[in-house]
Amino acid sequence: MNFSSKLLENAVAEFAKLPGVGQKTALRLVLHLLNQDRDDVHKFSAAMTTLRNEIQFCKICHNISDQHVCEICSAPKRDQSLICVVEDTRDVMAIENTSQYNGVYHVLGGLISPMDGIGPSDLQVDTLVERLATAEVKEVIFALSATMEGDTTIFYLHKKLKHFNISISTIARGIAFGGELEYVDEITLGRSIATRVPYENSLSR
Amino acid sequence: MNFSSKLLENAVAEFAKLPGVGQKTALRLVLHLLNQDRDDVHKFSAAMTTLRNEIQFCKICHNISDQHVCEICSAPKRDQSLICVVEDTRDVMAIENTSQYNGVYHVLGGLISPMDGIGPSDLQVDTLVERLATAEVKEVIFALSATMEGDTTIFYLHKKLKHFNISISTIARGIAFGGELEYVDEITLGRSIATRVPYENSLSR
Structure with missing residues (x-):
């Protein structure tokens, strides 16, 4: 120009x-x-x-914050024994918008991606392990993208965390609400059949 | 959020x-x-x-500039007797990119639009009249958008400028190069038939 x-x-x-x-x-x-x-x-x-x-990053969950410890980590009403592991602050915002979650978070700051040269040492993995070792945590939920990088990260973290006496879960994957069956890709559809839930459970959620 | x-x-x-x-x-x-x-x-x-x-605006043509007088107005090779009237600096850039024009510009800073409360006094109209009165100008070309606002502005300016002894023209409107006839809207097609040019002229352009 x-x-x-x-x-x-x-x-x-x-x-x-x-x-x-x-x-x-x-x-x-x-x-x-x-x-x-x-x-x-x-x-x-x-x-x-x-x-x-x-800008500061919460020294507990590493989310973007104005203080040393973010509002979520310092809220007395939040369940500190439930940690949701996410990629970045946008995911925290998305989950907070659902008003369905009352635990705390751990922001990894990315996903393991060998193609982009991002390994576990570039992410907040050690601090997560430290957190589980020191605080009283009952459950870790992985809320990561359903991509190759997300799955790799979950696989790695699961190996790192499984010796702790906690339950480890991932958010459910399947057909989105309002989604029409004929337009769903076959991988999602296949996995949602394999991981089907009893009808009563699907209602209570 | x-x-x-x-x-x-x-x-x-x-x-x-x-x-x-x-x-x-x-x-x-x-x-x-x-x-x-x-x-x-x-x-x-x-x-x-x-x-x-x-940022400064060229005191002759009112285009965005780093000096009092912009590079185009001060270039000795440009034809100062040919003024192309445009809406804003993006239009100057677009015309400069064609490398087809060797005159100078006059940037109005907008188009007359009564709906948005923009009248002639909000535009660089008086300075254009002044320019024609003082400098030796042979032709003014209106290169304005083919919209209601563009047409209104041309109509207004034409009335203001017609008593000067100069030729006044507008850029050609018609079917774009590469455009398929069946997809052209009827107003454009109708006007391009009405304003048809001799085949020899269309070749020389």
Whole structure:
């Protein structure tokens, strides 16, 4: 693209580094910002730098937090003996939105993916083992993506954790509510037949 | 959404103000920035504030520029007697990318749109009239969108400019190259028949 200004070109280049943002979208967003008040643009920029500089990660569950210990870990009403292992903070938000879970979390910060060079040492695995060794935990739930990386991570963690005297579970996989049977892929359908549940159990859930 | 951090919530809210960016996209972009080096995030923020604070508009054509007079207006090789009137800087970039135009520009900064409360006084109309009165201009080309707002603006400008002894033209409208006839809407097709050009002329273009 032929930019009439180096400043504009620079701003567009910075925006275009974001995932899923191409040159044209970046230009549209930058021109939008250019039409805003100086104060608004300053607020936008400041929000990013403040976030990056001042963000903390909960020292217990490693979720993004404003304090040393996040609100979930410090809430007296939450069941500290139930730990849900998730990939990142988006999964915590998704589960919190269901209002179905009253335990605490452990944020791994990623999934084991040899193709991307991400091994167990890059994730919060040791701190999870430490947590199980020191705190009184009854159950660990793996709520990881139903992908190759998710399954690899669960397999690895299960081997690491099975000597603890706790029950280990994964969230149920199957047909989504509202899903039509004929459009479900065969792996999901096959596994949902293999892992069928008694009708009474499916009602109580 | 249930954010685990006020800083995160604030950054997501700022991103979600951008056009076409929803809460989920904003969260994805902010988490991406959070994974970058502090320096990179600082560079991102600084690019926006610097752009907003230091950007200038060419005092001749009103295009975005780093100097008082933009590179196009100050280029000795450009034909100063040919002015292409466009809506905004994106249109200048689009026309520059064709490498077919050697004149200069006039950026209106918008289109007349009574529905949005944008009248001629909000646009760089007076400066265009001034330019025609003082500089030696032979032709004005309207390169505006083929919309109601574009047509209204051309109609208004034509009335304002017709007493000058210059030729006034608009860019050709018709079927796009590569366009299949059966998919062209009837207004475009009808007008492209009405404004048909001699075959020899269509070749030379």
